[in-house]
Every structure is written in structure tokens, then in C-alpha cells.
Amino acid sequence: MKLKFDGFIVALIAMIILAYIYPDLVQAQNGQLFETISTIGVSLIFFFYGLKLSFREIKDGLKNWKLHVCIQLFTFALFPLIILLFRPFIQNAIQEQFWLSFYFLAALPSTVSSSVVMVSIARGNVPAAIFNASISGLIGVLVTPLLMQSFIQFEEVSVLGDVYWGLIKEIIIPVILGLLLQPYLGKWASKYSKQLSKFDKAVILSIVYSSFAESFLSDVFHKVGTIYLSALFIAVIVFFFLVYGIVYLITLYVLKFNREDQITALFCGSKKSLTHGSVFSKFLFAGNPNLGLYFLPLMVFHAFQIFVVTIIAQRYANQYNEEILTKK
Template structure:
């Protein structure tokens, strides 16, 4: 089977390399308004997200409440609880930061576009995938900061619920609402130019990633991360994904889901959004020097989930009666 290399993953690696060799462009001393540009970009991402939301497709998927319950429970409760089980293993401050990075990954909402695309390829329940992927981002605006508020005060940043929710409302909720209101006028235009808007989304995310890693490289934060540590991170991320993938499949079978719903549960309930992660990290953690390490497990998870799910989806697309678990 031919594996297609994701261009966005390549772009992320390239941006991290640029941040390594030219970190000064993303520091406070630089006069280039990178923070202002990224803040405006974030608002536009979610404005276009509101424009592209199709009320009819969301309504078509809303009735399957058992599937929605499993997907959202996996995303916002099973994921974080698995990471919480590892908290007693923390022995020093460096491990605390790594654990916090994994907990941040676990507390994030599911990704939207790739979940729906992969479910479509694998012949799953597309309307329910659209509903779950879309509603996940909205739920995440509330639940992700609540989860992080339990532990982030121990990190190198001030955590203020009021300030964070004000930023989330201004930068995310209001743009989505405005976009949804204007959807009837410009929704078709936004969906027609979906590829161009996706390119814009990815450009903003790459800018935020550059800023985050530039700050970490400038402060020499990654000096303590060895090749062995990186391999351990990859192993941990792969183990986390594998556990969640087969656990959601097992629960879907116990709940007597049909094949299409089982595919949707496993594909949507195991994904994490790099878009929301980079945006939320900027709002929750601010400009702390360790932000690069905070984002590292998320980016590894993002790359692995795309690789694994795309292979599974491709395999299922060639079967008339696909089964995910034996």
C-alpha cells in the first residue's frame, strides 16, 4: 500500500527548523507584530469555521446520541483520565512539564476536517462525524481550560479563568457566532473556497508554531531533551493512541454499534486538534519559555494519528464489510 506524505506535517517540520536557526524573529525584542497577526488569524479561522458550518448536516447527525456520548466521553474524559493515572510517576520538574504537555494534549477537542475526511474514506457515518467533530470544538472551549486549571497553576504561568474565557469568547466564540449568522449569505462561498481557507488556517497555525518554538529555542529549553527522550515521547504518544483506538472500538461493540458508527467512534474519538491546541496554548500558557515542549507531544500525536488513521481508512475503503477490531 502506498503511503502518502502529508504536506502539512512536512511544513511543520520545516517551520520548526526555521525557528531553530532563526529564533530571533519570534522573540519579544523583534518589532515584527507576530502576536497581533496570529491573534487576528485565530479569529478569522473560527469566523470561517462558522461560515462553513452546515446546519442541515449537523441536524442530520444530532439524533445518534449514543455515538455522540461515546465520542465526546472518549475525547474529554477517557483521554485525560488515562494521563491522570500517570501523574504519581512524576519525580522532578522536567517530568512535570512533560506530563503537563501530555495532559494538555488529552484535554483538547477532536480535529474537524481530517476526522470527517477519514470517516468518509472508510465508509463510516459521515453526518455523525460532522456533528461530533464540529461540536467537539465548541465543548473544548469550555472543558479544556477547566481541565488545565486543575494543574497549570503549578507551571510557569498565571492561570486566570476570567481572562482566559474572555480571550476565548473574543477570539473564538464571537467569530464562530458571527460566521454562523452570515452562513446563509456566504456559507456556499466559504465551502466553495474550502481549500483556500484551509490553506489560510494552516498558515496561521504554522505562524503560531514558529512563535512557540522560537521562544523555546531562544531560551535553550530543548537542550535538556535528548534523542532518547524524543524516542520515549514518540513511544508514549503511539501507546496512548493505540489504547484509545482499541478501547473506543471495544466500547462501540459493547454498545452494539453498527459498522458505520463504530468507524466514526474510533476515528472521531481518538483524534486531537492541532488547530485548537496551538490556539489554546497561546491563550492558556501565554508566552512561557517551555511552550515548545508543551506543544511537542501534540504535534507528534497529530502526525501519528494522520499516518495510522489514513492507513486504516484506506484498508477499510477496500472492504465491503469492514471490521476494526477482532
């Protein structure tokens, strides 16, 4: 079984190293340079996303409502509920930061492209995966700030005026424009999908750099220490397998999904979006020097979910191929 080398994960690590060595770059033009790149880049990401959406595939995916409801509940209810169970154990400010970084991860929507790709490799329900991955990000624009509102002190921004309006400007409006122009530019977006994917990743890398650079400038990571960071890595891995295991058991023994639907529920309901996380963090943690700290669990989770789910997807594909050969 061959595993594909993911250069994006290496690039993410490189951005953290660059932010550590040259954090002052984030202050170029009084901080406006990276802010402008982020705003324009994110808007273009979701505009291109709208161009690539297929109304037919979304319509086909609407039929399996039971699967859709379960995936969205896994994404926006199961994840946060697990993290909320640990809140009574918080005893100091460091533990509060640790918990909040995981709760931010838990409140985010599911991934889009990687979920669909993995479901396709594993021979799952691809139309349902496209529908859920697409709708999850739009639901997240409304739900994620609501989930975070009770645990964040919005000192410099208002939830309604700044957070929601910012997300609407940078996500919803570009997606709508993309959908409207899809009949004219959809083929162009499909033709250059690989190039557009590279553009998406470049924008995310710039956001990752600026987030960590600001945290390094404020000396956040020195304050928490290596024990904190080690515990974070272990907690992310445990969290992933806990969620994946719960989703697996529910879909197999409680809901009794068929093979295709179970694969789709597993891959779409156990993942979190780095793209949406990078956008949401700009508004939810505006002006917060701990932004890099809040971003770290999401980055580790993103890398780990790609690695593990790729292996699982390939195993499902091998099983499928063996079944086909047996039937012949």
C-alpha cells in the same frame, strides 16, 4: 494501497527547523508581529469555519445521541483519565513537564476536517462525524481550561478573565458571526474551501514557529536532552494505539455499534486537534518558555494519527467495496 503525501506535516517540521536556525524572528516589533498575526489569523479560521457549518447536517447528526455522548466521553474523559493514572509516578521537574505536555494533549478537543474526511473515506456515519467534530471544539473551549486548571499555575493570567475571554473572542464570537453570515457567504466559503484550508494551515504554522522559537531562545530543549525526546516519541505512539484499542473494544463489544457508527466513534474519538491546541496553548501557557515543549506531543500525535488513520480508513473502504461486489 496508495498513501497521500501530507505536505503539511513536512511544513510543520520545517517550521521547527526554521525556529531553531532563526529564533530571533519571533521578537520582531517586540514580539507583537507574530502575536497580531496569530490573533487575527485564528479569528479568521473560526469565522470561516462558521461559514462552512451546515445547519441541516448538524440537525441530522443530533439524532444519534448515544454515539455523540460516547465520542465526547472518549475525547474529554478517556484521554485525560489514562494520563492521570501516571501522575503518581512523577518524581522530578523534568517528569512533571513530560506529564503535563501529555495531559495538555489529552485535554484537547477532537479534530474537525480530518475526522470528517476519514469517516467519509471509510464509509462511516458522516452526518454524525460532522456534528461531533463541530461540537467538540466548542465543548473544548469550556472543558479544556477546566481540565488544565488544577495542574497549571496561572501567574500572569486568570482563568476567567484572560483564558476564557481570550477563547471566546478568538473562537466562539467568530464562529457565531460565521453562522449568522452563512446564508450570504456560505457558498463562497464552500467554493474556496481549499484556499481557506491553506490559510488555516499557514496560521497554524506561524503559531508553531513562534512557540518553538521562544522555547529555543530559552534553551528548553537542551535542558531536557535526547533521551527525553526519544521517550516522548515512543510514548505518543503507545498512547495513540492504547486509546484507539480501548475505543475499538468498547464500541464493538460493549456498545455493539453498527459498522458506520463504530467507524465514526473510532475516528472522532481517538484524534486530537492541532488547530485548537495551537489556540488554547496561547492562553493556557501565556509567557511560559516551555511552550514548545508542551506543544511537541500534540504535533507528533497529529502527524501519527493522520498517517495511521489514513491507512485504516482505506482498509475500511476496501472492505466496504468488497462487500458491495459480493452482494452483486
